[in-house]
Amino acid sequence: MSTILKIFVFPASIIIMCYGVLTILGGHITPGGGFQGGAMIAAGIIFCLVVYGLDESPIKLSHDFMAGLESAGALGYVFLGLAGLFTSGFFLYNLGTDLYHIVPPAISAAFNYPDALHAGIIPYLNFVVGLKVLVGLSAVVITFMGVKGIGKDYIDDEEI
């Protein structure tokens, strides 16, 4: 890739990632949410991977990091669902808003998202989904680029 691209892409990818975070955070008010924001963050990471390559990319996602973040996202979602099940009897019950008034106020306050709308657990669900999606989409591209690099060793150009 050209030097101009290499200078421009890293700051641009950080801006793209910040915009993805904003999309995740506005999922309960504006169009967007966990999947869309996570995809935008992954787009920033993939932007770096395409331009700098897998080895020289300044944003490096290790296997352990990806496995940990993916697991944390999934477990966070299950935890929020089970918290609703154990306290109210409904899986994924919105403890923060508590529309049926069946949850103690202390638990309701603990799960309430502190912003202007008090959307309950919805922003937290967007958050954990965003973590899963950003890792999942990045992992696809990282795997493809890695396999492409491994494939070079096994392909015999003379036979082709």
Next chain:
Amino acid sequence: MVYVGPLVLGFIIGFILGTRIKQNPESKLKFGASVFVVLIIVAILMAYQLGPFPYYTDSPFANGFLAALAGIIVGKLTLGR
């Protein structure tokens, strides 16, 4: 009144991403402090143009955007080496 939710969650996601930014010592390109200064200026302008979410009346900026950038920079400085 400042809404804490987007600030905290934005900072956490940004911090997670910032810890993954690691410069390659063999690469000729170096992204030093000047790049991050330019990033901060651009991010403040962009956050002002984006504006707050609907029903948010705490500030004229997109707080989550700035929190994410702050998280990225802090994550890079602390663990992203």
